[in-house]
Amino acid sequence: MVDAPYAIELTGMVKRFPTSDGGVYTAVSGIDLAVPAGRFVSVVGPTGCGKSTLLNAAAGLAPPSEGSVRIFGEPLEGLNKRASYMFQQDALLPWRTVLDNVTLGPRMKGVGRAEREQRGREWLERVGLGPFAGAYPHQLSGGMRRRVAVAQSWIVDPDFIFMDEPFSALDVQTRQLMEDQLLRLWTGSGKTVVFVTHDLDEAISLADEVVLLSAGPASRIVGTYPIDLPRPRDLMDIRTTPAFQDLYRAIWSDLRSEVMKSYERRALAVSNG
Amino acid sequence: MSDALSRSRTAEPALDDAEARPVDVAPDAAVGPDAATGPDAGPVRRRRRRISPLVLFLQVAVAVAFVGGWELLSRIDVLDPFFFSSPSAVAERVWTWLTTGEIYDDLLITLQEAFYGLVIGAVLGLVVGFALARMRLLAAVLDPYVKALNAIPRVVLAPIFLLWFGLGIWSKVAFAVTLVFFIVFFNTYQGVREVDRVLVDNSRMLGASESQLIRHVFLPSALSWIFSSLHVSVGFAIVGAVVGEYLGSASGIGYVIAQAEGTFDTTGVFAGIVVLSVFVIVVDLLVNRVERHLLRWRPEPSHAEVV
Numbered sequence: 001m002v003d004a005p006y007a008i009e010l011t012g013m014v015k016r017f018p019t020s021d022g023g024v025y026t027a028v029s030g031i032d033l034a035v036p037a038g039r040f041v042s043v044v045g046p047t048g049c050g051k052s053t054l055l056n057a058a059a060g061l062a063p064p065s066e067g068s069v070r071i072f073g074e075p076l077e078g079l080n081k082r083a084s085y086m087f088q089q090d091a092l093l094p095w096r097t098v099l100d101n102v103t104l105g106p107r108m109k110g111v112g113r114a115e116r117e118q119r120g121r122e123w124l125e126r127v128g129l130g131p132f133a134g135a136y137p138h139q140l141s142g143g144m145r146r147r148v149a150v151a152q153s154w155i156v157d158p159d160f161i162f163m164d165e166p167f168s169a170l171d172v173q174t175r176q177l178m179e180d181q182l183l184r185l186w187t188g189s190g191k192t193v194v195f196v197t198h199d200l201d202e203a204i205s206l207a208d209e210v211v212l213l214s215a216g217p218a219s220r221i222v223g224t225y226p227i228d229l230p231r232p233r234d235l236m237d238i239r240t241t242p243a244f245q246d247l248y249r250a251i252w253s254d255l256r257s258e259v260m261k262s263y264e265r266r267a268l269a270v271s272n273g
Numbered sequence: 274m275s276d277a278l279s280r281s282r283t284a285e286p287a288l289d290d291a292e293a294r295p296v297d298v299a300p301d302a303a304v305g306p307d308a309a310t311g312p313d314a315g316p317v318r319r320r321r322r323r324i325s326p327l328v329l330f331l332q333v334a335v336a337v338a339f340v341g342g343w344e345l346l347s348r349i350d351v352l353d354p355f356f357f358s359s360p361s362a363v364a365e366r367v368w369t370w371l372t373t374g375e376i377y378d379d380l381l382i383t384l385q386e387a388f389y390g391l392v393i394g395a396v397l398g399l400v401v402g403f404a405l406a407r408m409r410l411l412a413a414v415l416d417p418y419v420k421a422l423n424a425i426p427r428v429v430l431a432p433i434f435l436l437w438f439g440l441g442i443w444s445k446v447a448f449a450v451t452l453v454f455f456i457v458f459f460n461t462y463q464g465v466r467e468v469d470r471v472l473v474d475n476s477r478m479l480g481a482s483e484s485q486l487i488r489h490v491f492l493p494s495a496l497s498w499i500f501s502s503l504h505v506s507v508g509f510a511i512v513g514a515v516v517g518e519y520l521g522s523a524s525g526i527g528y529v530i531a532q533a534e535g536t537f538d539t540t541g542v543f544a545g546i547v548v549l550s551v552f553v554i555v556v557d558l559l560v561n562r563v564e565r566h567l568l569r570w571r572p573e574p575s576h577a578e579v580v
Contacts (some may be wrong), residue, residue, distance in 0.1 A: 061477075089471045093489065095493040104476065
């Protein structure tokens with residue numbers, strides 16, 4: 001067990017992007033991150049600090065400029081085929097029905113229609129959208145579309161679930177329901193989750209570990225904070241427990257200084273621009 | 274239109290800007306599990322466009338005023354019937370054509386030419402549009418040529434097409450193709466290039482291969498662009514066919530009009546125009562039907578247009 005490779009291992013990761021004016025923007029630099037299998041990790045940091053960059057590297061969507069990405073000890077080449085990715089923006093195909101969207105993954109992998117539709121319907125039931133199998137995405141509310149996206153990413157039974165601020169566009173109540181549902185799905189599934197959010201509340205209440213990124217550009221990891229709150233967690237109550245609030249205060253004091261830096265840099269950029 | 278080709282996108286998504294981008298997902302207020310599963314929570318709405326009685330009345334009034342005015346002016350010889358004919362004479366001519374059936378052959382020919390022109394032009398436009406959108410080098414190389422070809426006034430091609438394809442329907446088909454091709458081409462090109470990056474990434478993460486991406490993401494996206502231009506394409510196909518006939522042929526509506534013109538038969542010219550417009554309106558209604566079916570996944574505009 002001691003030698004078991006990490007599910008995700010980022011070593012010395014640097015990511016640079018060409019900017020539209022011909023320059024180079026370094027999003028993250030010197031990132032070392034190891035995530036054991038089955039762990040729920042939240043990544044928080046100020047806006048624009050390259051949180052998504054980490055996800056994209058681990059998913060293989062945007063390989064790092066320097067450094068390595070290892071998935072269960074193997075260097076990642078191309079896409080991470082064991083992962084699902086839930087994007088911040090709507091990623092459902094507008095021209096496909098809800099059922100077709102949910103079953104997109106199985107369909108791509110050549111699962112027959114009868115089987116994938118049965119699985120799709122099961123998943124729709126599970127996320128409470130049974131009656132909407134034949135609807136099109138635009139006919140659903142934002143929260144319902146998010147649930148379709150959840151079903152879509154879980155139906156392929158991936159080892160990794162990458163989530164990029166998946167609930168940030170939802171109102172508070174819907175959001176909490178979705179978080180609850182996510183935890184229920186995850187509990188006992190053995191899946192490794194990397195959950196990017198700018199909401200520290202959300203990060204702490206869901207995760208086993210919170211990773212804090214510094215303000216960009218060239219963000220690095222400021223610290224990782226183990227969250228030893230007991231599971232299963234009741235998301236309604238957990239935020240009022242003293243243990244939660246201690247954790248919150250500890251991480252927030254670090255996060256706040258990064259947020260301040262981020263604001264200052266922005267203000268500077270604006271006054272220079 | 275064609276500067277779409279030269280406007281190659283700068284690099285890939287420039288920055289990790291997912292967080293900076295405004296998210297316009299409407300926050301939904303009361304969508305708990307219960308709200309969603311209730312049978313009558315069905316958000317599936319069908320909105321039928323209705324024409325208000327007032328608008329309908331005014332529309333008819335415009336027609337009555339125009340036709341009545343024309344008839345009156347030609348009766349009292351303000352308009353010379355030789356040059357302007359009169360609605361009654363035109364109606365009579367159309368009626369004769371329809372009852373004797375002599376117009377149907379011509380209509381059929383025109384329809385055939387427009388149809389072939391539409392299909393061939395659309396398929397070519399689709400294929401070339403796809404190819405150029407997916408192959409940047411090719412697009413960059415061909416850009417000036419596409420622009421140059423599109424800049425040619427089509428009428429000057431008529432003599433060449435008549436020489437190449439003869440007086441039969443194929444010279445008109447070729448004519449229609451040159452018009453339809455560019456519309457479909459530009460729309461396909463745009464449609465494929467502007468596919469939402471997230472849709473592509475999401476499908477790839479779900480295991481889509483390149484061909485599956487084309488089938489499930491790029492093609493539907495391009496199709497929605499193409500169908501929104503279908504009305505224009507159909508109109509151009511008919512224009513291509515009729516103009517082609519007008520310039521040299523032995524049948525078709527364009528030929529009928531040209532013949533009437535050649536004998537100073539104003540009534541015949543107007544009757545031809547009337548038949549042609551009605552024909553185009555009917556085809557347009559059919560296109561509407563097809564479009565509504567194929568694009569049923571699209572949200573309807575929140576404010577239904579009045580017409």
